Amino acid sequence: MTAAILQLIPRLDTGGAERTCIDVAAALAQSGIRALVASEGGRLEEELRDKGAELIKLSMASKSPARILANARVLEKLIRTHDVRLVHARSRAPAWSGLIAARRANIPFVTTYHGFYSARTPLKRWYNSVMVRGQAVIANSQFTASHIETEYARRHARIITIPRGIDEDVFDPARVSARRIQSLRNYWGIGARDILVLLPGRLTRWKGQRILIEAMAQLEMPGVKAVLAGDSQGRGAYEEELSAAISGAGLDGRVIIAGHVSDMASAYMAADIVVSCSIEPEAFGRVAAEAAAMGRPVIATDHGGARETVISGETGLLTPPGDATALAAALNQLVAMGPEGRARLGEAGRRHILARFTRTRMCADTLRLYQELAQV
Numbered sequence: 229m230t231a232a233i234l235q236l237i238p239r240l241d242t243g244g245a246e247r248t249c250i251d252v253a254a255a256l257a258q259s260g261i262r263a264l265v266a267s268e269g270g271r272l273e274e275e276l277r278d279k280g281a282e283l284i285k286l287s288m289a290s291k292s293p294a295r296i297l298a299n300a301r302v303l304e305k306l307i308r309t310h311d312v313r314l315v316h317a318r319s320r321a322p323a324w325s326g327l328i329a330a331r332r333a334n335i336p337f338v339t340t341y342h343g344f345y346s347a348r349t350p351l352k353r354w355y356n357s358v359m360v361r362g363q364a365v366i367a368n369s370q371f372t373a374s375h376i377e378t379e380y381a382r383r384h385a386r387i388i389t390i391p392r393g394i395d396e397d398v399f400d401p402a403r404v405s406a407r408r409i410q411s412l413r414n415y416w417g418i419g420a421r422d423i424l425v426l427l428p429g430r431l432t433r434w435k436g437q438r439i440l441i442e443a444m445a446q447l448e449m450p451g452v453k454a455v456l457a458g459d460s461q462g463r464g465a466y467e468e469e470l471s472a473a474i475s476g477a478g479l480d481g482r483v484i485i486a487g488h489v490s491d492m493a494s495a496y497m498a499a500d501i502v503v504s505c506s507i508e509p510e511a512f513g514r515v516a517a518e519a520a521a522m523g524r525p526v527i528a529t530d531h532g533g534a535r536e537t538v539i540s541g542e543t544g545l546l547t548p549p550g551d552a553t554a555l556a557a558a559l560n561q562l563v564a565m566g567p568e569g570r571a572r573l574g575e576a577g578r579r580h581i582l583a584r585f586t587r588t589r590m591c592a593d594t595l596r597l598y599q600e601l602a603q604v
Contacts, residue, residue: 231604232262234303234312236322238289240270242459242488244392244514245318245342247272248368248590251393252316254279255591261604264310266303266322288322296324303329313602318342323358330362336601337362339385341372343511347379360385363601366594368392368512369533375511388597391536392512393590396582398493399521408494416455416484418498423563425454426499428492428515429506431467431485436505436529438473442552443559445477452563453482455499457489496522500570501562504528507550513537517585520544520577525570527558537585543577 233256237249249265250272256263257280265276266284276283284306286299303325306312315330316338317323323339330337339359347353359365360376365385367373373389397403418424425444429435437456444454460467467485474483489495496502502519504510509532516528516537526544528534540546545561547554562570598604 230260230262230311231602232264232310232312233598233602233604234264234266234307234310234315234326236288236303236315236317236319236326237265237267238319238322239268240265240272240276240283242271244368244512245340246270247395247514248340248342248392249318250276250279250281251395251587252591252594253281255595257281259595261595261598262310264306264312266299266306288319288325291321296321297328299325300328300332304332307333307335313604314338314598316340316598317359317362320345320356320358324355327358327361336364338364338366338597338601340366340368341376341511342368344372344375344509364388364597366390366597369536371509371533371536372511388593390590390593390597391585392514392517392533393585393587394514394517394521394581396521396586396588399496399518400493401497401523401578404493404497404522408491409497412489412491412494412498416453416486416498417481418453418455419451421451423449423452423500424498425452425501425503425559426457426495426519427454427503427505428457428489428495428519429504430458431456431460431470433466434506434508436507436550437470439505439507439550439552439555440503441470441473441477441479441483443555444479444483446553446556447559449560449563450482452559453484454503455484455486455495457486457495459488492518493522496524499524500567501559502526503555503559504534505547505555506532508532510534516544517581520574521581521585523571523574523578525562525573526577527555527562537581538577539580543573543580 253263263281504515512533530546
């Protein structure tokens, strides 16, 4: 029987953790290792299977102690019957099931910190601690690694920093046709002479859409337009709030709420400037890395993982969290650079990302850790 690695993730919807899970599963399958993923599933199920991995459907998102224990029993049986050599959890609830199952089966247990968890009470802190109870915890940035070291001084696991990697095959300017780019600009109502500012990310307050709206209101450049690209994911009230803010600022037609965009490579290429203005630190910040890989200058918030993916003044600009005036000034600066100046920043950004933050490098480092711990 072929040795297997089992990854655990609550759902397979669009997100950094889900994308990383699929990337690693594909790398495992290409290496001749059986890639299993236990999850409730989601919109990325078909892609996971297309990459050669196998989906085991379980209620992995539930925080119910009874469900966590029931899942642990299922996972333990799965480990023993499918020659699973290592369990890798990417979220807390499935991590508890995975930890119990891995200990019972006496195999290594690994986690990845994809974000940060609040711990206002001792019970919540104990619940979060499952992420550092295995043989190793992967941090998706140096910022995340520092956070883990501060939060868990008496941790069990050793910390391995493996930065999130963007898909260098998908996010390659040479692979995006002019037709795809123009199609999106036409769909959004962006004219040939308009300068497009793109803010990708699900519509949730901490992603900072309100900050960009406020910054756009301070620009005295009618030819600059902004697109907010992302799902509302049940946050209809916030989307209505954004629409009201756009109208209230007199920005109808200049700031567009575009909804989900499936072709992000073309979206980045359609933009002249990409913004990531999260008001809370992002553990890694996929938008900044993907946009830079597409040769686009990035304005990001000066905290979290963005400090690693954006070199202010060289590949883009960093602005203080929640500061719409600073963001407006940064937008003015990049607009004033003209196409050639923005292109120079974009080219430097692409070099920076390809040297440090690719899917190939991330998967190779992850599989090397699996080999070290489980000899697969």
